[in-house]
Amino acid sequence: MNIQKRKEQLLYWIITVVLMILIFLFSAKTGNSSSKMSIGYAKILARILGWIGAFHISSASELLIYAERVHTLVRKMAHFMEYAVLGFFSCRAVLCDVKERKMATVILH
Numbered sequence: 001m002n003i004q005k006r007k008e009q010l011l012y013w014i015i016t017v018v019l020m021i022l023i024f025l026f027s028a029k030t031g032n033s034s035s036k037m038s039i040g041y042a043k044i045l046a047r048i049l050g051w052i053g054a055f056h057i058s059s060a061s062e063l064l065i066y067a068e069r070v071h072t073l074v075r076k077m078a079h080f081m082e083y084a085v086l087g088f089f090s091c092r093a094v095l096c097d098v099k100e101r102k103m104a105t106v107i108l109h
Contacts, residue, residue: 009096
């Protein structure tokens with residue numbers, strides 16, 4: 001295997017391990033702590049939806065009401081995205097590691 005391919009393989013494995021550590025650390029948070037963090041993102045999404053006309057937000061209390069409505073969506077999308085990114089990089093790491101593509105397909109399924 002050439003040096004460039006080895007560097008690529010190492011990079012994918014490093015990214016995969018870092019993502020696993022981050023997911024573990026985020027999972028170690030309490031529900032309240034995690035919820036406080038994600039409600040901030042829900043407020044941002046609610047503001048954006050307000051700007052495009054999906055919500056009519058005229059006060060901070062209305063912003064909080066709409067943020068709570070999209071809060072579940074924010075949490076579910078965050079989980080989906082973090083595992084999708086982890087899946088992508090772990091798949092790339094395995095594909096770089098396996099010499100034959102057919103064998104990689106067997107390993108991944």
